[in-house]
Amino acid sequence: MTTITIIGSGTMATAIGTRAARHGHTVELMSRNPAQAQALADRIGDGAIVGTFGARPAGDIVILAVLYAGAVDAVTHYGEALAGKILVDITNPFNADGTGVVTTPGHSASEQIAAAAPESALVVKAFNTIFGGVIAEDQPVDLFFAGDSAEAKARVAEFLESLGMRPLDAGGLGMAHALEWAGILLVGVARNGAGFDIALGARAL
Amino acid sequence: MTTITIIGSGTMATAIGTRAARHGHTVELMSRNPAQAQALADRIGDGAIVGTFGARPAGDIVILAVLYAGAVDAVTHYGEALAGKILVDITNPFNADGTGVVTTPGHSASEQIAAAAPESALVVKAFNTIFGGVIAEDQPVDLFFAGDSAEAKARVAEFLESLGMRPLDAGGLGMAHALEWAGILLVGVARNGAGFDIALGARAL
Numbered sequence: 001m002t003t004i005t006i007i008g009s010g011t012m013a014t015a016i017g018t019r020a021a022r023h024g025h026t027v028e029l030m031s032r033n034p035a036q037a038q039a040l041a042d043r044i045g046d047g048a049i050v051g052t053f054g055a056r057p058a059g060d061i062v063i064l065a066v067l068y069a070g071a072v073d074a075v076t077h078y079g080e081a082l083a084g085k086i087l088v089d090i091t092n093p094f095n096a097d098g099t100g101v102v103t104t105p106g107h108s109a110s111e112q113i114a115a116a117a118p119e120s121a122l123v124v125k126a127f128n129t130i131f132g133g134v135i136a137e138d139q140p141v142d143l144f145f146a147g148d149s150a151e152a153k154a155r156v157a158e159f160l161e162s163l164g165m166r167p168l169d170a171g172g173l174g175m176a177h178a179l180e181w182a183g184i185l186l187v188g189v190a191r192n193g194a195g196f197d198i199a200l201g202a203r204a205l
Numbered sequence: 206m207t208t209i210t211i212i213g214s215g216t217m218a219t220a221i222g223t224r225a226a227r228h229g230h231t232v233e234l235m236s237r238n239p240a241q242a243q244a245l246a247d248r249i250g251d252g253a254i255v256g257t258f259g260a261r262p263a264g265d266i267v268i269l270a271v272l273y274a275g276a277v278d279a280v281t282h283y284g285e286a287l288a289g290k291i292l293v294d295i296t297n298p299f300n301a302d303g304t305g306v307v308t309t310p311g312h313s314a315s316e317q318i319a320a321a322a323p324e325s326a327l328v329v330k331a332f333n334t335i336f337g338g339v340i341a342e343d344q345p346v347d348l349f350f351a352g353d354s355a356e357a358k359a360r361v362a363e364f365l366e367s368l369g370m371r372p373l374d375a376g377g378l379g380m381a382h383a384l385e386w387a388g389i390l391l392v393g394v395a396r397n398g399a400g401f402d403i404a405l406g407a408r409a410l
Contacts, residue, residue, distance in 0.1 A: 141408060
């Protein structure tokens with residue numbers, strides 16, 4: 001088990017932080033709103049701690065659980081504090097009505113974040129094809145991820161497995177855009193009859 | 206059970222036609238290559254018939270099982286022969302290395318096909334997030350679809366259920382572009398360790 005840092009204190013930070021703590025990880029929470037981070041740490045319990053937004057994270061894996069609109073700003077604010085870290089982008093850059101994305105191929109949120117982060121930071125896309133409520137349920141579930149660093153992906157896959165998830169490698173960071181559209185598909189299916197208690201996956205026959 | 210028309214005689218035509226015939230549907234095959242259509246009809250058996258490429262299809266549901274590059278041409282060739290039909294677009298408009306699509310939001314293959322088809326034809330996107338080999342295995346599996354006509358989608362969903370598939374409605378035809386990217390995700394996951402014996406789905410918890 002290891003220390004996982006989560007930047008953010010919203011729904012996804014809560015869901016991932018809670019599941020990580022339940023599976024034996026130490027969770028560090030960092031938020032622009034320290035009171036909210038502390039409240040979430042208290043709620044998660046299991047030794048969850050609060051770090052200072054913008055300071056060097058304690059975890060090697062740093063989950064960027066902020067909205068897409070603030071993600072590059074947050075990474076820029078951290079700057080060199082993220083050097084050498086595995087940066088997990090979970091954002092969904094949806095348009096206003098959730099029918100498409102505001103990014104374009106080659107310029108996914110992950111690729112924008114990688115461009116803003118220190119060169120030694122390794123960006124992995126994950127956690128954007130599952131609803132927070134499903135993460136919180138703590139059931140076995142598929143989880144797609146993508147990234148250019150095999151080492152970073154292996155670490156993230158190990159983390160996902162420790163949470164009882166089946167990691168599914170989609171390829172390089174260029175696949176992050178396909179995952180953004182998969183987020184749109186998830187919402188489309190949820191809205192059109194399947195409901196929100198679902199996650200995308202790949203059925204092996 | 207009903208008559209299903211398949212335009213095409215390749216891998217996907219074979220997989221869908223075989224599965225449809227096994228589940229009691231009469232399959233009509235139409236191909237630019239009549240000899241190939243006849244060979245496929247013989248292989249499928251179960252009363253499969255061959256129609257003339259460009260003539261009015263026998264089935265109310267017409268599966269356009271041709272490559273993306275030839276799909277609009279085929280629909281244009283059929284012209285008014287497709288009036289009132291439910292036209293199922295299964296194409297994947299992949300780029301040369303399969304890392305992205307050559308379409309753009311609002312101009313998916315399905316939307317291009319709808320623009321080329323008679324106004325009374327109803328286009329539904331389906332069958333592009335599953336490998337042909339998986340269709341042929343005849344196991345229960347999830348199948349995403351999208352379209353603007355509720356009536357056409359209900360008919361397609363009924364057809365999918367008759368094949369032992371779980372239809373998952375992703376929304377309007379604008380969602381076809383998300384499904385095209387989901388096709389990219391499917392291939393990405395297959396190439397990066399999951400193998401090709403998979404289909405995308407939505408796990409309900």
